[in-house]
Amino acid sequence: MRMILRQLHRLSRDISGNVLPLAAVGMVVAAAVVGSAIDLSRNFKVENQLQAACDSAVLAARRTVATDADTTTPVNGLAPSVHTVADNYFATNFNTVQGTGSTAFEVSSDDKGQTVKGAATTVLDTVVMRLFGFDHFTVNVACTSSMGIGNADVMMVLDTTGSMGEALGGSTRIAALRAAMKNFYTTISTATKETNARVRYGFVPYSSTVNVGRLLKDLDPSYLADSWNYQSRIPIFVNLSAGTKTGSATVEYESSGQTKTKGKNSYSYNDCTKALPKNQTSYSDTGSPTTTPVLSGTSPNITVNVVTRQEQQMLTYTCEGNWSSYYIYTTTNKRTKVTTEPYKDATNSTGGAGSTFDHWEYRQVTGVNTSTYKTFARTTVPNGSNGAAVSYTWGGCIEERSTSNTATFGYNSITGITPSSALDIDIDSAPTSDPATKWGPLWPEISYRRAGSSSSTWTRAITEDGALAGSYCPAQAQLLKEMDKSSFDTYANSLTAAGGTYLDIGMIWGGRMLSPDGIFRNVVNLEPTNGGEVARHIIFMTDGQMDTSNSVPTAWGLDWWDLRTTSDGSESTADARHTSRFLAVCEAVKAKGIRVWVIAFTSGLSRDLKTCASDDSSYVATNAADLNTAFQEIAKQVGELRITE
Numbered sequence: 001m002r003m004i005l006r007q008l009h010r011l012s013r014d015i016s017g018n019v020l021p022l023a024a025v026g027m028v029v030a031a032a033v034v035g036s037a038i039d040l041s042r043n044f045k046v047e048n049q050l051q052a053a054c055d056s057a058v059l060a061a062r063r064t065v066a067t068d069a070d071t072t073t074p075v076n077g078l079a080p081s082v083h084t085v086a087d088n089y090f091a092t093n094f095n096t097v098q099g100t101g102s103t104a105f106e107v108s109s110d111d112k113g114q115t116v117k118g119a120a121t122t123v124l125d126t127v128v129m130r131l132f133g134f135d136h137f138t139v140n141v142a143c144t145s146s147m148g149i150g151n152a153d154v155m156m157v158l159d160t161t162g163s164m165g166e167a168l169g170g171s172t173r174i175a176a177l178r179a180a181m182k183n184f185y186t187t188i189s190t191a192t193k194e195t196n197a198r199v200r201y202g203f204v205p206y207s208s209t210v211n212v213g214r215l216l217k218d219l220d221p222s223y224l225a226d227s228w229n230y231q232s233r234i235p236i237f238v239n240l241s242a243g244t245k246t247g248s249a250t251v252e253y254e255s256s257g258q259t260k261t262k263g264k265n266s267y268s269y270n271d272c273t274k275a276l277p278k279n280q281t282s283y284s285d286t287g288s289p290t291t292t293p294v295l296s297g298t299s300p301n302i303t304v305n306v307v308t309r310q311e312q313q314m315l316t317y318t319c320e321g322n323w324s325s326y327y328i329y330t331t332t333n334k335r336t337k338v339t340t341e342p343y344k345d346a347t348n349s350t351g352g353a354g355s356t357f358d359h360w361e362y363r364q365v366t367g368v369n370t371s372t373y374k375t376f377a378r379t380t381v382p383n384g385s386n387g388a389a390v391s392y393t394w395g396g397c398i399e400e401r402s403t404s405n406t407a408t409f410g411y412n413s414i415t416g417i418t419p420s421s422a423l424d425i426d427i428d429s430a431p432t433s434d435p436a437t438k439w440g441p442l443w444p445e446i447s448y449r450r451a452g453s454s455s456s457t458w459t460r461a462i463t464e465d466g467a468l469a470g471s472y473c474p475a476q477a478q479l480l481k482e483m484d485k486s487s488f489d490t491y492a493n494s495l496t497a498a499g500g501t502y503l504d505i506g507m508i509w510g511g512r513m514l515s516p517d518g519i520f521r522n523v524v525n526l527e528p529t530n531g532g533e534v535a536r537h538i539i540f541m542t543d544g545q546m547d548t549s550n551s552v553p554t555a556w557g558l559d560w561w562d563l564r565t566t567s568d569g570s571e572s573t574a575d576a577r578h579t580s581r582f583l584a585v586c587e588a589v590k591a592k593g594i595r596v597w598v599i600a601f602t603s604g605l606s607r608d609l610k611t612c613a614s615d616d617s618s619y620v621a622t623n624a625a626d627l628n629t630a631f632q633e634i635a636k637q638v639g640e641l642r643i644t645e
Contacts, residue, residue, distance in 0.1 A: 065082055
């Protein structure tokens with residue numbers, strides 16, 4: 001190289017015949033320029049590939065930190081399993097370029113895995129520049145990954161139906177859900193440590209209804225109706241002492257038959273005639289009379305008839321026989337005298353002094369006063385034994401407001417929910433003075449099926465036979481709020497399994513409680529102190545398909561009798577109708593920019609659930625490990641796992 005420089009220096013001072021030498025020099029310079037371009041291009045390509053491999057490796061490492069349970073002694077601040085994952089990702093993504101060697105990669109962490117740092121190096125041999133004394137380039141890159149979360153509102157809409165209580169791998173499905181929720185919280189909490197990010201959590205446990213009564217009462221008590229119609233029963237009392245006679249007594253007779261008895265003594269005809277007793281020519285009373293109140297009509301206009309029954313008999317005697325022997329025969333005629341005296345009952349619906357409980361009347365009871373019950377104060381009603389007064393306190397579950405029992409529902413960004421009369425799936429509008437726009441308190445203690453024990457014996461007519469319909473009220477829902485680990489775990493532990501699967505009621509209230517335009521918008525739109533944007537998420541978890549019932553109290557009453565969602569009370573059509581509601585609400589929620597995540601804790605993901613989910617936001621979990629993984633994958637995306645350098 002020195003010789004070339006000396007020659008160039010000499011030639012630069014020799015100005016005679018220098019055209020050819022100068023051309024030679026130009027060729028050398030051009031070769032150097034072209035050669036450097038070639039090798040620098042190769043260097044740039046290798047550096048980009050090395051950087052990409054480094055980035056992918058630290059992302060994988062940080063993801064593993066969030067889910068890995070390896071407790072082995074850390075190496076450079078990370079568990080050995082994290083190193084293994086990172087090394088594998090790096091090796092897969094760095095395809096050795098011809099001429100590279102001595103490639104090395106290492107990850108480390110100074111903050112227990114919160115931030116994962118990576119460093120990669122390789123040596124690239126030159127192709128042209130080695131002619132000019134440059135044999136190789138050393139390429140170094142650095143990369144860092146963290147879960148630097150932004151502001152997020154997470155509404156967990158959770159299936160807590162009866163099937164969630166089933167056994168699963170030595171535990172239960174509901175226990176697996178609690179554990180996955182807690183791990184989700186830990187992942188997000190780790191990501192936000194030492195940041196000013198705001199994360200809020202809300203919950204809507206659902207089964208055949210939701211428990212949102214206290215939320216509505218605290219928001220505006222007028223949103224809850226002061227009276228409601230229930231499929232129930234009323235006690236019917238007879239009160240003769242307070243009654244007033246309304247007409248003359250009616251006498252009827254019921255024949256009981258006739259018997260003929262032969263006497264023991266044998267007579268001649270003359271002696272028989274002399275011994276013959278005198279006939280009893282009219283009926284006379286026998287035994288003690290019985291008096292029974294009998295009701296007719298419908299409450300509250302019930303006529304009380306006092307019915308007295310008195311057995312009576314009349315005797316006749318005859319001599320019967322032949323020429324040598326006659327006997328006295330006694331013929332007994334029996335009948336029952338029935339005397340009916342009509343009275344008007346003055347206090348049949350509530351009893352009172354002199355009242356006697358007669359029977360229950362199973363029917364729809366309209367206009368039941370709920371003004372006290374909806375405040376969670378003890379409310380007394382005549383529903384105890386023989387119509388005795390008993391007190392009940394509201395558990396908080398609701399019946400939905402006015403709806404349509406049509407088969408098909410939809411959502412359009414311009415027209416909104418259709419049909420518009422289906423206020424139950426309108427997630428934004430607030431109640432007005434119109435009672436149809438308000439919610440009613442579900443009152444399971446006074447909710448009764450009518451007649452019989454199964455659908456084959458149920459009737460829609462008023463009966464004197466019925467049965468308590470049952471109660472399936474999930475844990476109380478919670479509006480969005482920041483939570484520490486203790487309060488989050490306490491809520492998760494409160495979840496219990498009972499009731500049928502009404503996917504629509506869960507999504508309806510998940511949407512209502514996360515909508516920036518709905519009745520809870522003051523909570524939803526509360527700006528974080530850091531001034532950043534807020535990402536909104538619904539995590540919708542279910543372990544099954546729609547499973548409705550027409551004979552238990554639900555958000556839509558007892559559908560066999562109330563007919564709020566079907567025209568005939570049939571369960572065979574109810575599932576499809578509720579599914580149509582569900583899908584319409586899913587679209588309304590997604591139209592607000594809310595990301596809907598769906599986890600199917602079952603053998604497969606139905607088309608309806610996949611349709612409900614946002615793009616690339618649905619998971620299937622067949623066991624507890626899968627469920628935990630699904631929650632973790634969502635946590636990573638809610639947590640915005642990313643490259644930070």
